Amino acid sequence: MLSVQAEKGSQSSPSYRVRLDARSGKLTTSTANLAPGHVQANLAILPRALAADFLLFCQRNPKPCPLLAMSDPGDPSLAALGHDIDIRSDIPRYRVWREGVLADEPTDVKSVWRDDLVSFLIGCSFSFEEAMLDNGLPVRHIEQGCNVPMYRTAVATQAAGVFSGPLVVSMRPMKAAEAIRAIQVTSRFPSVHGAPVHFGDPALIGIADIGRPDYGDPVEIRAGEVPVFWACGVTPQSVVAAIKPEFCITHAPGHMLVTDLLNSKLASF
Template identity: 60%
Template sequence: MNLATATPSEVRQLIRKGEIDAQTSGMCNGYAQANMAVLPKDLAFDFLLFTQRNKKPCPVLDVTEVGSPVPKLVAPTADLRHDIPRYRIYRHGELTDEVTDVEKYWRDDLVAFLLGCSFSFEGPMLEAGLEVRHITDQHNVPMYKTNIECIPAGVFHGPMVVSMRPMKPADAIRAVQITTRMPFVHGAPIHIGDPEAIGIKDIDKPNFGERSEIKPGEIPVFWACGVTPQAVAMAVKPEFMITHAPGYMFITDVLNAELSIM
């Protein structure tokens, strides 16, 4: 099966069967992918408020009913316990497990948040003839913690995480034009150029994902990233939290075109 042209339900079935354990960039072209954060009900309102105050890194696509693993708005036949290739389990802010299925961790008091993902704007960028380096080189996108503090909400606070794609300056301008139309999947870049200006000391050592080569004549372009909730979890230390592993996203039934402002 060609994973780039497969439907989301086809790929989710393969993931559920354990036949796919790979980062999802480039899968199901044309369909939106999502970051996931799952928290106990007593923290859900604070987190929802946090997402509303920090829409660049945390654009909400769906929120589940308490205890339900079904994202009714974006993929009503899916099951969030099984349909992501790789998950991370946090306890008191510490990463304790990385697994391919979370059924045994699921609880009746959990609420799942699905947040827009930058993988969704990569399709339109490729269609416009722009190179996406981590797809070319077949590795996970590099992601970095920054010195940009999110707006606090309730117990939640912490730094914004960004993803980076190296580009020629002219291509960066085109990328800004394309992604500005897609605010539900992070929208326009939050920074272009000098990494140290946003607190990144070594561009070759991402906090998440893998290094991308920046070639002569290219500049780094940074977008707000849905891995931000994981950085927030490390700062806030909730007693329990489930997330996707960075780069291993949930693939929705929503077309990217539905999330674009024309």
């Protein structure tokens, strides 16, 4: 798990304001490009009986599931990631799964919270997008004001206990020279997925129609551009659909926990 400590938060910090807006119900949309400079995180909440297997799954699949933090059972706070976090309400939209079927998409999960639940916070590619923008690289979903497109692939994750299923990837189109620079830039951020896992022909990783993402929104791919794919923290949701646990909570794709951690402190070199 990430060893970087969260910055001391306050009600005036942009990350805390985003969390308060989510907590109050004011914010229910994607968190892409909100609170620039701050690390965002994917969420998976599982019963304690499944927590050890999921922790091992994250350890065996660090590209899609780089673990930032893990809670104690029943504890909704995550002090390592920020001031006054309540994981039950501080994400704009959640997904509640029962027997692997999506049952609800509420804006808080206090009504279904249980004392045996363990929260896992996983690095998000929204964090490295700041470095991409600083290097003049295009981030099309930000340009178009929509959610990042995400796809289930034919690439299998490494199984751990009961957990197995297909890798999910996020996609950003760019020219070939830009893709090479994007590899260099994002390689510095392994705790938020690091370098791409593929670029070019989507069919080579089992994506039949690039215009129809499984999660998020389609974006324009312009002449001379290639799709570039990063491992995605929505992968646990494809795994949940595959193994059908009795109960699980995740974030809605694109709706992240905005933490007090700083992107600038994530770079490995």
